[in-house]
Amino acid sequence: MPSLQLDERQTADFEMIGNGGFAPLTGPQGSADWKSVVENITLENGEYWPIPITLAIDADVSEGETVELTSDEGKALGTLTVTEIFERDIDAEAEGVYLTSDREHPGVAALHEEGSRCVAGTYEVKALPDHEEAFMKRYLSPDESRQAFADRGWKRIVAFQTRNPIHRAHEYVTKTALEITDGLMIHPLIGKTKEGDIPAEVRMRCYEVLMQDYYPNDRVILNVFPSKMHYAGPREAVLHAIARRNYGATHFIVGRDHAGVGDFYGTYDAQKIFDDLDLDKLGIQPLFFEHSFWCNKCEGMGSGKTCPHDASEHVFLSGTKVREMLDSGEIPPQEFSRPEVAQILIDAYSRA
């Protein structure tokens, strides 16, 4: 049997399909689904799906053939039975999904790097990729997280996607959502991100310290989301929501510029896209949040929606400013970041 080694991003897609996070997908999508996803945000069968999950490879395989798969780290994963080989229109996918053909966009750049020859088919999953212990000890598959929610008697579960450390603004948003639900799943993406993003293992240390000191563990589950980033903004917010529905969440937090990058998307585009979707059909309810901050006059956290005071009363630091402070070993104000989290980031930066 011919064999094929998946790269890191392909391995992540295999894992999300294999663990059920990308249900109903059972393998890399074919041309009919690809076209429908790009043009209509749906699979060919009408179910919502916002970003093609394809396998673009040069390997010498043909339709009907079954190929053995290994992960980027060489682990045997199972097989792919090829049902179709097709050429995708990269520009159409870029414009349709990423709303730009600019190769500066990391998602569009990835399309060009992958190429246009796509191999579709069905995975037979024999094993899932390995992750380091810091991730594995928190790893729940969609079936397992649904069971964990049921075990706790939670009916309304809000999921929080993150690829950043949790500062107080994020903590505020998650706790606000938790107030009106039964449980919270903090679900950091641990798959491939772009250069400059904070590594997942550093972020995990931040999440763990918050679980230890600031989140009630009977109401909060820290799980990991082994997916890669597309940076597709609105379309990716929908993908993130669908995946969390598969994990058993009923609500999904969508903040400002969710899954965005640079200035490619408007601040609230990733919220607005849900206005055009039938949420009952989607199967999960988005919860929208605005820019949050500590306000000295409120003596508390709030947002532009709940705080009437002037911006001069708000404790807010830009990403650049935070980075500068952490780089120089300076702890940001505790109204911005929990000191325990800041210390982890300072340690990580000073080692880098």
Next chain:
Amino acid sequence: MPSLQLDERQTADFEMIGNGGFAPLTGPQGSADWKSVVENITLENGEYWPIPITLAIDADVSEGETVELTSDEGKALGTLTVTEIFERDIDAEAEGVYLTSDREHPGVAALHEEGSRCVAGTYEVKALPDHEEAFMKRYLSPDESRQAFADRGWKRIVAFQTRNPIHRAHEYVTKTALEITDGLMIHPLIGKTKEGDIPAEVRMRCYEVLMQDYYPNDRVILNVFPSKMHYAGPREAVLHAIARRNYGATHFIVGRDHAGVGDFYGTYDAQKIFDDLDLDKLGIQPLFFEHSFWCNKCEGMGSGKTCPHDASEHVFLSGTKVREMLDSGEIPPQEFSRPEVAQILIDAYSRA
């Protein structure tokens, strides 16, 4: 034409029917609706309705007659055309609606005071009762509040029922709900409450100061709710929700022991009752909240759901303790109450 002067509580019911807050009611309920409400929490036509709205009077009127109505303050309100005179079973109403026949319960006591002879019919509304200027300047009828929401472009509006001053815990709950909606309607009940409750005009001064200093006025409307209290706990939470649906709200906050009194209801009974209702049919979504407080470790507001820390870290004062402090002119900690609100209460108590 014979005439009838309504008492304060009957005037409040007339107003709620007359202004549309108790839609679809058009007058005091008859025996078929009374029975269905008590036994099934629905009108005879199947729509939810939790507490009989009846007019129990001794006056010498007969079926088919039209009676002129004046308010408790003597204002001409319109007429009642009598369609039925019936005897209600007070014990059945007490047990079915209030879940007790104990006359210590102020709602049950009121039933006995009113008596069992009920006059049903249809109101012709020519005028609504008067209120003092502090209420009238904030008064929006259900039609007007729906229009106000539409004018602001709000689609998701959360309403907050209150018959108490707003301390930081209540402010936290309302702002938390506002984060996930478009707008907040603070909707204090200004009708008759029981001895010992803080008078509505004092409460209004507290709300006004919060509107001035702590709530963003482009996201928050202060309106008044000219209804009386029944203290029927779970059943009254449903009445409060239905009325706010009529005012155009899409979400309704239900806290601990909503509309309860003494130890007559379990802490979460007024939340649990919604589990047995079809919320689509009800037409408004309840948002449930737990006991909230400032936590010194969190350095912020939270609840048992969102704060993992020991109760010793929480700033919480019992109602009795707050009353003692205010009575002696002592300002409660700012983590418990906004100083501006505390000052109004101290002034009110010192005048009393």
